[in-house]
Amino acid sequence: MVDLSQYLPILLFLAIAFGLSVLFVFLPMGVSRLTGAHNPDAAKLTEYECGFPAFEDARSQFDVRFYLVAISFIIFDLEAAFLFPWAVSLGETGWAGWLAMMTFLGILAIGLAYEWKKGALDWE
Structure with a gap:
């Protein structure tokens, strides 16, 4: 018999x-x-997740900057996820690990500069 305690x-x-x-x-x-803090009105019940009101047609076009901001967030979120294990293991990887991470960060910095130059980070 099994003791469930x-x-x-x-x-x-x-x-x-x-x-x-x-x-x-x-x-x-x-x-x-x-x-009495529950007082919804039309402004409080509007859409706010995507930055523009919902529409009927799922195939209508909208600004590509939403995608660029999302992709930028994912890239820099992954960068942060790679930086922590790299910092923890830097003693074992030595100069080779340091150079590899600096190359990775350099590529990301070039991408950020390109994105900034193209105006993807400007919001109107």
Whole structure:
């Protein structure tokens, strides 16, 4: 027979985590409704995720700068993800690792300068 008492701390942890997550989600909504802070109007209910109002046709064209900003974010996010393990292992990789990372950062800097020169970072 299996002794299930060993799983009690895990079950207790999951119950506390679930309770706290429910508390952090629903308590602010309840407080805002009780205090009168819940006052939606047309401006608050507009689209804000993509920067322009939603449209009916999924094939209509819009500005390519949205893609450029997204790609730039992904590139520099990946750069940050590569910098941490490189910094941790720099003692083992030595000069070869340092030169490789400087080459990588140089290529990214050239790409950023090109993007800046082409006006992809200018927002109108």
